[in-house]
Amino acid sequence: MYPAPAENSSEPPFSADLTGTRGNDGERRIQVSMFNDLFIAPFSEFEFMRRALAGALALALGAGPIGVFLMLRRMSLVGDAMAHAILPGAAVGFLLSGLSLFAMTAGGLIAGFVVALLTGFVARTTELKEDAALATFYLLSLALGVTIISLKGTNIDLLHVLFGNVLALDDQTLLLVAVNATITLVVLALIYRPLVIECVDPGFMRSVSSAGGPAHFAFLVLVVVNLVSGFHALGTLLAVGIMMLPAAIGRFWARDVTLMVLIATASGAAAGYAGLLLSFHTGVASGPAIILVAGALYLVSLLFGRVGGLVRQAFPGRHLEA
């Protein structure tokens, strides 16, 4: 962190000057402008970067808590499967009306809900468990999606659907992502209690109330809604990344759900910001850059996390008195 420029000229004795040129105002101004160039100017000077940042932050806000609950319910890969499942819907929307936000979103939502409903139906009525049922339907859905895209459309279209483009968010898409984040937070607040109880003690939930099932279904709807948001910015393949990586990061730092959600959301937002900067300065694709930054945060957490981090496990310190 760069030390904030002092208001008056008297130098605080404890100020750590990174360059060792204490009191040199010219040097300081250069540092300030470097800081500005690196971390602020990309956003203050380019509107598309501001839009991308707003989108990434809204995305993190919704995806963080959803990811934490997916992880706690041991459904981490369900998000991934669902992300593939929304592909044919988005593809049909694309076929019918090109890169239309409404058509692709509606298609994605419909495909996601159909797969979620079919999975729930098969898991509850047959011997097939939820994971196997989901696997069959999402793979079919994915094959269907790729087929539809290959019928018409070019590789560039396919790339757009698979990887999204956070740097080209228009007003509508930005609004969609923001609305989805809002819906997510409101609905999560409504179903929070049954969702937690259903997670930790499903038997108890069943015996006191029938709210567990509807809460679970509402949660699955939120997963799809957030994947659809994510797929405009990051594409179907990486949309899950902004859910699951921050959630896993949260698990390494917190022992209760609330803090876990806060940490997940914050690290998702930080990854969005830093990923966009990385993409801006190096020219790598923005979606993968965001996920890679989240991956770096995850790696640090894996090593140094307070709760079960590897270093902590290797050097736990002497055992306690009691």
Added chain:
Amino acid sequence: MTAALQFRDLTLGYDRHPAVHHLDGVIETGALVAVVGPNGAGKSTLFKGIVGLIKPLAGRIERGDVAAQKIAYLPQAAEIDRSFPINVYDMVAMGLWRRTGLFGGIDRDARSRIEQAIAAVGLTGFEDRPIATLSGGQMQRMLFARLLLQDARVIVLDEPFNAVDAKTSADLFDLVRRWHGEQRTVLTALHDIDFVRANFPETLLLARKPVAWGRTSTVLTPENLLAARRMCEAFDEHADPCAAAETVVAAVPHSGA
């Protein structure tokens, strides 16, 4: 005395095979009933039926004016995800579900009740502990605290003292006695025959069919226990539909054995 629960030619089971076969009887309000029988006798199945987790194959359960969801139920193997990041306090607070529902707040009165329940099971000081760090006995104490808060008129405990030490089971049984004193109806499945003889006024000896039901001293005779033990545990895959089923109203005829 009014009836808390009535079984009318009740048959419960899985996939048409009965696990509890033609049970008739009444559980009076305020009764303390031990349900005894070998493994596979249908004790857990009966309890699941009572709390409405499975539907009868035939016959019915009358619960008076107590809805199935208002019956407090401690399953034999709770499906608790012990790695879930939640502490003892929040877990016990779930017992207030009927009062708070989806959105109700936990007010000062509720907080003091939660603290009392935690104190009653001897877990004071454990409020902030994640459930992953509890021992088996502490876990069971925590679940009893949650049962206390549920404040149910009918309480069903499926082998609550399995795998806990003598001290813990004595402490927890004190709570059962307290519920009995408060005129709550308590059904408990147990395997410790001597413990049942010493502590339970009424016993249902179950071996898929009811072997005997009534005062504990008249039920737990050597002959009855032997009869219960002889019960065949295995389902017969090719059992014929139960002849007795024709006398009761049933949508799907269940099989005979």
